[in-house]
Amino acid sequence: MSTPGSSSSTKRAVAAVFLGTALSALGANSLDAAEINPRAVNDIGRYCTSCWRNARLPMDAWGDCTQEVFRRLLERIPTTRWDHTLRIDADERREFIRAIDAVKKRVQRARRYADGVEVAADPRPGNDRQLAEQREEVSRAAEEVLSARQKRIIRLSFEGWSVQDIADEVVMPVERVSDEKYKAIRKLRTHLTRAA
Numbered sequence: 001m002s003t004p005g006s007s008s009s010t011k012r013a014v015a016a017v018f019l020g021t022a023l024s025a026l027g028a029n030s031l032d033a034a035e036i037n038p039r040a041v042n043d044i045g046r047y048c049t050s051c052w053r054n055a056r057l058p059m060d061a062w063g064d065c066t067q068e069v070f071r072r073l074l075e076r077i078p079t080t081r082w083d084h085t086l087r088i089d090a091d092e093r094r095e096f097i098r099a100i101d102a103v104k105k106r107v108q109r110a111r112r113y114a115d116g117v118e119v120a121a122d123p124r125p126g127n128d129r130q131l132a133e134q135r136e137e138v139s140r141a142a143e144e145v146l147s148a149r150q151k152r153i154i155r156l157s158f159e160g161w162s163v164q165d166i167a168d169e170v171v172m173p174v175e176r177v178s179d180e181k182y183k184a185i186r187k188l189r190t191h192l193t194r195a196a
Contacts, residue, residue, distance in 0.1 A: 040082040044069070047086065048100065055104050058111075064164070065103045068174070072099035106178050110163070138188060145191045150184035153177060 048066040057065060073082065076095050085096040135158065142151050149170070156166045167177040 036079045037083050040085065041070075043086055044073070044082065044096070051100050051104065055108065057104065057107050061107055065107060068103045069096075069099045072102070102175075106175065109182055110178055137192070141188050141191045142184075145187045146184050150180055150187070153181050154184050154188075157181060 045066055048069050049062060052059075052062045052065055073085070073096065076099070077085070077092050081092050084090040084092040087093055138154075142154055146154065152170065153166055156169065161169070163178050163181065164174055166181075167174045170177065172180075
């Protein structure tokens with residue numbers, strides 16, 4: 001049985017985890033924790049969750065998306081001004097909405113354009129021969145049209161690596177990896193469509 005106030009305690013703990021992860025990703029250990037308004041963090045987190053729900057992003061991506069918004073906010077808005085992010089006429093709100101839109105579009109783009117090529121990375125048992133043929137066809141096309149970086153990103157993606165893991169491996173920002181993957185998939189689609 002939950003105790004009174006445990007729901008808000010849980011929400012504050014989740015918000016703290018998001019923010020803590022974003023801070024550690026930036027190496028922002030010099031920030032004074034007293035500068036961060038817990039209510040603003042909670043409100044930002046709730047607003048982000050509503051945005052991800054309305055955009056119909058996969059629920060398992062919501063936490064990563066919210067964390068990415070916090071990371072962007074840490075880069076662009078002083079934490080003492082975070083309580084202004086939900087004010088209609090504030091400059092901080094425009095920056096907050098830009099961060100949400102950038103993250104949302106990256107996830108939507110990755111979902112939309114990945115389906116054609118991602119079928120080759122489908123780990124479910126089934127027609128192994130057809131899957132092997134599809135992978136071979138994509139590999140040949142990759143050799144012809146992709147840069148070395150794009151080939152590596154696609155190969156790691158086929159092996160089941162997340163965009164964040166690939167970014168860590170190739171030492172690039174997540175956004176850049178996502179963009180390179182998108183460009184690679186688009187090149188592969190165009191090449192495979194012409195070849196068909």
